Amino acid sequence: MEKLQNDLLLRAAQGLPVERIPVWVMRQAGRILPEYRAVRAKAGSFIGLATHPEMAAEVTIQPVTRFGVDAAIIFSDILVVPEAMGLPYVMEEQKGPVFPEVIRSKADLAKIRDANPEQDLKYVLDAIKIVKKELAGKVPLIGFAGAPFTIFCYMVEGKGSKTFSQAKKMLYAEPELAHALLQKITDSTISYLKAQVVAGANLVQIFDSWAGILSPAQYSVFSTPYLKQICDAVTEVPVTLFAKGAFFAREEMAALNCATIGLDWNMDIAESRRLVGPNKTLQGNLDPCALYGDFKTVEAETKKMIDQFGTQRYIANLGHGVYPDIDPDKVQCFVDTIQNYK
Secondary structure (H helix, E strand, O other): OOOOOOOHHHHHHOOOOOOOOOEOOOOOOOOOOHHHHHHHHHHOOHHHHHOOHHHHHHHHHHHHHHHOOOOEEOOOOOOHHHHHOOOOOEEEOOOEEEOOOOOOOHHHHHHOOOOOHHHHOHHHHHHHHHHHHHHOOOOOEEEEEEOHHHHHHHHHHOEOOOOOHHHHHHHHHOHHHHHHHHHHHHHHHHHHHHHHHHHOOOEEEEEEOOHHHOOHHHHHHHOHHHHHHHHHHOOOOOEEEEEOOOHHHHHHHHOOOOOEEEOOOOOOHHHHHHHHOOOOEEEEEEOHHHHHOOHHHHHHHHHHHHHHHOOOOEEEEEOOOOOOOOOHHHHHHHHHHHHOOO
16 A cells, blocks of 8 residues: 555545544535636646546646645546447536437447446546656545446436436336446446556545435435445445435445445435444535635534534535535635644
8 A cells, every 4th residue: 555645534434543534525626726727728628628637637636735635536527437338428518418329229228338447548547647646645536436327317318407307217118228228337337446446546436416316216226236336346445425315325325335425415414424323434515505605604614514523434525516606715714624623
């Protein structure tokens, strides 16, 4: 194992004692930072930036320099996996990701392949290697991927949606096809995460962004078994599961082979600790909108959150990604409040 100057995040994830709470922020490398926007302008587009290893590495390190957070998270996108499987996407301004082709039939499924991370996602692995070299052990690096169900949503729907009714339709109308696609995504995701670990990721997070659109019964059938496969396969580093909106699946996730469970701001902290039990670390869960408050409010809300979580088996974060129009100084206030908490 490499020697990290700051290994608070890893120790917290493993349930080891920490002298202070580690903190990082979802979407910390991104539009809140003017220095990010400058690099993005140079790259020409979001995808241009994500696929350019030197630039992706640069924006990954920016929040570590700017805010002094306790971890970097590789700058990438969850949708690089479907692209590597043969389903490319485009980022449309104001609309988000759009897939010109979608998976709606067995014939469509036959057209996609298992991703080969060393070839198809080499740009991410190269960015990880550059970040590791430049961080020189300062803080750990988090790798990530989308959860199979969330990736499935985009591959079937073809774009973002409030309901993902096309994707959910398949769960009812053609469950066998749904499972076949979910398995393919899972296989690609496992090899991708393992490749990130080999490249240098110290910890990985799985984002199940659309978990909340499923019923509890469906989540148990179409999400949990695939998350289980990933958690069982990725044993080299701690795994964090973040399932937005899946308050009903906290006990189910607690039974998986993961180190940390991320909470969104709708999940009650004391109740989550009771449901998850003492053997997992919790991460979260300040409402990102709290950062629109004045500095006193940000500090008060952050302290209130820590008072409920306690200082051990805990990684401080927001309950979702930071919004692009939030003042970076408010993020700094959030980070400082946590790091100075007594």
